[in-house]
Amino acid sequence: MAKELYLVTSRYDENEETFLERVNTACANGVTFVQLREKDLTTRAYYELAIKVKKITDRYHLPLIIDDRIDICLAIDASGAHIGDDELPVDVARKLLGPNKILGVSAKTVARAVEAEQQGADYLGTGAMFPTQTKVITKPTSKQTLKEITKTVDIPVFAIGGIKEHNINTLTDTNIVGVAVVSEIMQAPNIADKVKQLKEAISLL
Numbered sequence: 001m002a003k004e005l006y007l008v009t010s011r012y013d014e015n016e017e018t019f020l021e022r023v024n025t026a027c028a029n030g031v032t033f034v035q036l037r038e039k040d041l042t043t044r045a046y047y048e049l050a051i052k053v054k055k056i057t058d059r060y061h062l063p064l065i066i067d068d069r070i071d072i073c074l075a076i077d078a079s080g081a082h083i084g085d086d087e088l089p090v091d092v093a094r095k096l097l098g099p100n101k102i103l104g105v106s107a108k109t110v111a112r113a114v115e116a117e118q119q120g121a122d123y124l125g126t127g128a129m130f131p132t133q134t135k136v137i138t139k140p141t142s143k144q145t146l147k148e149i150t151k152t153v154d155i156p157v158f159a160i161g162g163i164k165e166h167n168i169n170t171l172t173d174t175n176i177v178g179v180a181v182v183s184e185i186m187q188a189p190n191i192a193d194k195v196k197q198l199k200e201a202i203s204l205l
């Protein structure tokens, strides 16, 4: 089955127009999932940005997931929300979202993965698999743990964290559904080419 390429956003220091153009280019060239993940915005600014990003993802019929903010997911009728370790408990998030929204959960241990699945997660993000500048991590998740997670749960698992075109080939035999990427796409000098190259790399997994 074709692997998923999950774009997770970061605005870096760009103006909004450039940011939206980058997201649009990534969507036009083959990402299959989009997560709006912006940690430094007020509620109102996050909400307004989410509406603009949803216009783009709707244009390409792509699911839009909102990081950490179930209220904003519901307010703009996004496809779902993603919650990390320090955010709401998974069962609470599921209750708030209802049965029809996608719930993604970060899980870097087998125990967390099992608990998330039992409590209603639809997919998992596991990592960081490699060192990354995008998030403070204590130590990368091992390929062994990733494999154990995919073996243990029935829901799809994305690898995330430090994923680059050149290291995707080390994720063979892990049974991941795809990869989730921030900087490799958002900071690429040519986003269209980068997305196509990443698609090629994940197709070989």
Ligand code: TZP
Pocket: 008, 127, 128, 129, 131, 132, 133, 134, 135, 160, 161, 162, 163, 180, 181, 182, 183, 184
């Ligand atoms: N969760 C685990 S690592 C990470 C997140 C959101 C950041 C991934 O960013 P990048 O730039 O793809 O390494």
